[in-house]
Amino acid sequence: MLKLHFAPNSRAGRIVWLLEELELPYEINKMAFHPKDLKSDEHRARHPLGRVPVLDDGDVSIFESGAIVEYVLERHKNGGLKPPVDDARFPTYLQWFHYCEGMVMPPINTVVVQTILLPEDRRDATVLGQAQRLLTKALGPVNEALDGKDYLIGDFSGADIMLGHACFMSNRLGCVPDEMTHLKAYVERISARPAFQTAITMA
Ligand SMILES: N[C@@H](CCC(=O)N[C@@H](CS)C(=O)NCC(=O)O)C(=O)O
Numbered sequence: 001m002l003k004l005h006f007a008p009n010s011r012a013g014r015i016v017w018l019l020e021e022l023e024l025p026y027e028i029n030k031m032a033f034h035p036k037d038l039k040s041d042e043h044r045a046r047h048p049l050g051r052v053p054v055l056d057d058g059d060v061s062i063f064e065s066g067a068i069v070e071y072v073l074e075r076h077k078n079g080g081l082k083p084p085v086d087d088a089r090f091p092t093y094l095q096w097f098h099y100c101e102g103m104v105m106p107p108i109n110t111v112v113v114q115t116i117l118l119p120e121d122r123r124d125a126t127v128l129g130q131a132q133r134l135l136t137k138a139l140g141p142v143n144e145a146l147d148g149k150d151y152l153i154g155d156f157s158g159a160d161i162m163l164g165h166a167c168f169m170s171n172r173l174g175c176v177p178d179e180m181t182h183l184k185a186y187v188e189r190i191s192a193r194p195a196f197q198t199a200i201t202m203a
Pocket residue numbers: 009010011012038050051052053063064065066101
């Protein structure tokens with residue numbers, strides 16, 4: 001049985017969302033989003049940096065949310081939720097899948113550090129402002145790509161599991177301006193999916 005090592009309000013939600021969408025059976029190891037759990041020797045043995053998500057599948061143990069999504073789609077869904085390699089949408093699928101960790105998550109990480117994780121007296125308004133502007137800028141092309149589409153490549157796909165989750169987080173952090181109407185509608189569309197609701201409310 002697949003086993004997901006999870007902490008609330010983290011990228012581990014992507015994997016819950018994926019497993020729920022695919023209706024795959026899994027068990028979950030819920031940890032606190034706190035060094036006492038994440039930096040324990042037990043968890044560092046699974047992830048050298050003590051982070052989530054980590055997925056165990058028999059003898060396989062794998063970390064990095066994007067790698068986990070790809071692994072599950074290939075090994076457990078015969079490449080489902082993604083276009084075949086010779087499909088015209090395949091390059092766009094790859095592009096948005098990787099745009100998530102490459103372009104959108106770095107400024108999100110800084111916004112989270114500067115608004116939630118650091119104690120107030122160590123926060124830096126300049127660093128926060130730069131990260132908020134960078135994040136909003138990175139979301140512009142996503143807003144444009146969603147013009148006339150329900151999901152990033154038209155049909156719901158693994159790219160939505162990655163970048164859709166990051167868009168939801170960006171919106172929650174107040175970094176999706178009202179003018180980005182396609183992105184706002186996309187976040188609402190994603191939020192209405194029962195599998196997403198299961199993931200996002202898991203504590
Ligand atoms: N690129 C990695 C990032 C993993 C990551 O940074 N996870 C965060 C939660 S979203 C974490 O575990 N943070 C705990 C910490 O930094 O101590 C992935 O996509 O899995």
